[in-house]
Amino acid sequence: MAVTLHGFKFSVYAWIARFALHEKVVDYDWVEVNPFSPDMPKSYLDLHPFQRVPTLVDGSLTLYETCAITRYVDEGFDGPALQPSNPADRARMTQIIAIVDSYGYWPLVRQVFSHGFFGPRIERESDPAELEAGLKASPKVLKALSDIADDGLYLIGDHLSLADIHLAPMIGYFTKTSEGREMLKDHPKLESCWRQISARDGFVDTFPPLPD
Numbered sequence: 519m520a521v522t523l524h525g526f527k528f529s530v531y532a533w534i535a536r537f538a539l540h541e542k543v544v545d546y547d548w549v550e551v552n553p554f555s556p557d558m559p560k561s562y563l564d565l566h567p568f569q570r571v572p573t574l575v576d577g578s579l580t581l582y583e584t585c586a587i588t589r590y591v592d593e594g595f596d597g598p599a600l601q602p603s604n605p606a607d608r609a610r611m612t613q614i615i616a617i618v619d620s621y622g623y624w625p626l627v628r629q630v631f632s633h634g635f636f637g638p639r640i641e642r643e644s645d646p647a648e649l650e651a652g653l654k655a656s657p658k659v660l661k662a663l664s665d666i667a668d669d670g671l672y673l674i675g676d677h678l679s680l681a682d683i684h685l686a687p688m689i690g691y692f693t694k695t696s697e698g699r700e701m702l703k704d705h706p707k708l709e710s711c712w713r714q715i716s717a718r719d720g721f722v723d724t725f726p727p728l729p730d
């Protein structure tokens with residue numbers, strides 16, 4: 519049975535899942551779900567009680583939480599391994615994903631990107647105080663990631679990992695703003711990793727259809 523990914527075309531988390539599926543060359547069907555819609559279908563809430571996206575369905579398996587989805591995609595399908603095999607690097611990968619989820623998503627995406635780029639383009643009022651708060655919180659996140667990144671091509675050595683796949687879309691959105699682009703320059707090691715990841719077909723081909 520085919521894999522189905524339920525997601526929203528502008529969702530950064532759905533993008534992460536699509537990026538992982540692309541890297542593993544897994545075919546899947548896409549079901550568009552807007553998690554911000556007031557009339558979210560009950561059929562989706564049965565899949566994801568927290569009303570977020572994405573959710574992946576593969577036969578009898580229904581999975582939400584993007585870190586679980588990408589790990590399943592890596593371990594459940596053929597293709598290049600996206601997780602390091604040695605314990606220290608694997609722990610580092612998990613740490614980076616947790617930092618991104620716990621401390622990065624909100625300032626980088628929900629505050630800076632949403633209020634500095636996306637909101638104004640979809641005629642949604644944006645709040646300068648939210649943008650400001652995001653810009654204030656972001657340097658600590660970028661520095662923490664830069665401090666623990668290796669000196670290799672990617673965040674962990676020279677092989678693409680789930681950590682890269684989790685982080686790059688968030689930076690991709692953050693750097694849609696001029697403030698984000700400027701701030702990333704203060705962290706050359708992170709910027710260099712991001713440039714390598716964002717040049718990959720998997721990143722480019724899954725880039726969401728943002729308004730200009």
Ligand SMILES: N[C@@H](CCC(=O)N[C@@H](CS)C(=O)NCC(=O)O)C(=O)O
Nearest residue numbers: 529530531553570571572583584585
């Ligand atoms: N912890 C969830 C977060 C998913 C998430 O927050 N997705 C956003 C879209 S990028 C969403 O559905 N937001 C709806 C909302 O905040 O109400 C995961 O890892 O999948």
